[in-house]
Amino acid sequence: MLKSTSPNLLMALAACLTLPAGAATTTMDSIYTSLEAKDCKTLASSDNETGSYHGRCFGTAGFRLDLLEGDLRQTLNVIAPNGKEFPLELWSTVSSGFSSLGSKAEWRIQQNGGKADPIALIVRYNVSEDPATPTKITSYLVVSKISTDGICVTDIVKPGKDANQQARDLADAVADKTCLNHGGKPTESSTPRSLTGAITGFECGDNCYLSIRDQQGKEHTGLCAAPLCDDWNSAAAMPDSFKGKQATVTIGDGKQYDASGNPMGVMDAFKNIELLK
Known part of the structure; x- marks a missing residue:
């Protein structure tokens, strides 16, 4: 004698049967790449006290990251697979204080069947913002969207116990976000x-x-x-x-x-x- 099947199971089976053959499911994932100087190619550097540096780091899916440093401040330019360069201007969009990037870049990847498309970039940005206490560091997570329209910073996540997950949630919903301008504000006007x-x-x-x-x-x-x-x-x-x-x-x-x-x-x-x- 067959046991009765629950209504919930029947609904789940029916949903599976209605999917077209070979239908792709979209999932989100992360890929990490290094921003450490030893893993990047030095394009230019100087030996003066404040030290300027320009290095090219590997990304994913054909993207690369150029790390720039000048006057003890760092920023990133994203190089698209077609060679187009997108400066993120972290030293003005996030903070103009002395700054350094974290050791890794997190790429949020949209897995669509067998295709993996980067849709956002997350980096850690460590900033000394109080001249009276230069050793006090604020560690932000910076989210940038990657789209056919361009690449730009969209969100700045302040330190907190859920900051990593908050940054990923923002990155996964980045498609319709507005770019931030200098000072972390949405781009609306260039009025001084x-x-x-x-x-x-x-x-x-x-x-x-x-x-x-x-x-x-x-x-x-x-x-x-x-x-x-x-x-x-x-x-x-x-x-x-x-x-x-x-x-x-x-x-x-x-x-x-x-x-x-x-x-x-x-x-x-x-x-x-x-x-x-």
Whole structure:
């Protein structure tokens, strides 16, 4: 005598029988590739104190990653299989503080039958954002979408116990995400921004940078590109009398250059500085 079959099992069997023969199922998976210098090909480097570096690292499915470093800050350019280059501008999109990338890149792969397509990239970005405590590091996870329309940063995940899973969830839903611009905001307008705060520091390497602490206590660093910066940049030093002064700065885009004068990328630049009484 046959045992009765449960309704749930019958429904599952029926669903399987209705699938067309050879139908593909889509699943998500991760592939990891190295960002360590020993595993990447050095394309250019310098021996100066701040050290510029350009290395090419293997990716997956024909993609490659170019790791760039200048003034103790790092970023990535994604090279598509057709050779087109997509700068992620991590040193402005995520943070302009001293930075370094994690040792691995995580590629989120969409497995569709026998085909594996990268749809997103996740990297760890370690940043020193407090000049008063340079050893304090904030470790972000940065999600970038990979699509036929382009490759760009879409999400920045702050440290937390579920950060890895949150980054993967964001990566798996990345298709319709908006690209972030400098400062981690959605791209909507190129209208110059401004902020008011106290000048906290000035330093030069391959480029010269000004730091300002806003009224909420957050530190902002940008290329010193205002007319007031001209003498400071030439001397690679700012007079001590300016430290602590209140100022309003206008923020635009500025180009970073390595020690050889080669462009390294785009980051926030303070285009005008108005000293306040």
